[in-house]
Amino acid sequence: MIWNENKECMSRDEMSALQGKRLHSTVKYVYHNVPFYRAKLQALDITPDDIRTVEDIVKLPFTTKQDLRDNYPFGLQAAPSSEIVRIHASTGTTGNPTIVGYTRKDIEIWSECMSRCLTSFGVTRDDVFSVAYGYGLFTGGLGAHYGVENMGAAVVPASTGNTEKHIRLIRDLGITGIACTPSYALYLAESLEKMGLTKNDLKLRIGAFGAEPWTESMRTEIQERLGLKGYNVYGLSEIIGPSVSYECECQDGSHINEDHFYPEIIDPDTLESLPDGQMGELVFTTLTKEGMPLLRYRTKDLTYLMPYGNCACGRTNRKMGRITGRSDDMLIIRGINVFPSQVESVILSMEEFAPRYLLVVDRVNNLDTLQIQVELRQEYFTGDFDHLAPLEALAKKLSDKLKSVLSISAKVQLKAPNTIQRSEGKSKFVIDNRKLK
Ligand code: DLL
Secondary structure (H helix, E strand, O other): OOOOHHHHOOOHHHHHHHHHHHHHHHHHHHHHHOHHHHHHHHHOOOOHHHOOOHHHHHHOOOEOHHHHHHOOOOOOOOOOHHHEEEEEEEOOOOOOOEEEEEEHHHHHHHHHHHHHHHHHOOOOOOOEEEEOOOOOOOHHHHHHHHHHHHHOOEEEOOOOOOHHHHHHHHHHOOOOEEEEOHHHHHHHHHHHHHOOOOHHHOOOOEEEEEOOOOOHHHHHHHHHHHOOEEEEEEEEOOOOEEEEEEEOOOOOOEEEOOOOEEEEEEOOOOOOEOOOOOOEEEEEEEOOOOOOOOOOEEEEEEEOEOOOOOOOOOOOOOEEOOOOEEOOOOEEEOOEEEOHHHHHHHHHOOOOEEEEEEEEEEEEOOEEEEEEEEEEOHHHOOOOOOOOHHHHHHHHHHHHHHHHHHOOOOEEEEEOOOOOOOOOOOOOOEEEOOOOO
């Protein structure tokens, strides 16, 4: 089934014409409503009339997360605040989070995109769908929720946590679909087995997994252990949230909702556009957004665009490959985005610690784990790790602070001064042992 054949199966010429028209309107809209963009366009001597077709997009300036941070909180908002009906926020590298305001129309488009995605996964009005992404400032929970409701399936807003209770609900309500991070899906599988249940006790048949990189081997394992078919959904809050792109039954790349989000791939160093099939940084321009439209937003996600072609599912929308990594140092731990610099600023807000630390990320029993090794300052080190009691309290204080400031769970290991290995070149602050095959 296809949710919106008019928009998911257009001919290339029709799609390009629509994109060109929408791009022109977007540029005109930001030129008149966002001083940041007007200044950028004027500096390049561009007026909205210079942008008529999608090919003109290369004339436009890029937008980065730094721009969003510099214009915190509402500097890039184009719609008047009276038109904003929802605000989400996501992690920034330091201090300021990224704020995204949505108008009512933005929320409708987002729900439409999410409905296209769920329909593509095979969800119908007869399904009962559990949304186990976090509800809150993160776009996963509410984004998926509105999509399920919009398409007429029943939504169970389970959110995260309370895993045993959630499993009982999945069993007792005959829940048939679940949206969550792939690592949480594996954790669910494990908890199911610990409860003495098997996939045959459940009716799950479809999983909508995303918000973090995952692999084919994880897909196989989740499918095997939960008895469902797992599909990839991609998105980011700056652009809309989940459902910027989604897999279809062919599971060979993800269709982009390109009537709303125009994709490009660039070389992250030279900023040159790259041809189809070549790996580079994914860039999106929003074509219909009112709250916070963005021109050529650099996602930092590394992937490639597939050549145009008709997919066996019937959709003609452009496909992108899986995200294979990022061109910055952002880590995604159990779906939560975190930059090492944020961890550093929490560490350094406590006078007992030196600016020497190592983040060790791993995947244990299918769940991401974070261990933070951090050096004590000389004056706080008694030279005696045998009397550990006050140090245990100190480690707990740091892990509590990380939880409250960054929402991450970390195991803190205190180190004596000068014991974390120094490197000759650029210091290594992160060891990521998760193997992405
Ligand atoms: O993660 C939105 C989302 C929620 C997508 C639920 C899918 C499902 P942010 O918190 O802003 O938004 O994080 C966006 O997460 O730039 C990617 O690096 C990563 N990411 C999202 N989906 C995928 C995916 C949401 N399917 C950042 N595969 C993005 C790999 C993903 N990485």
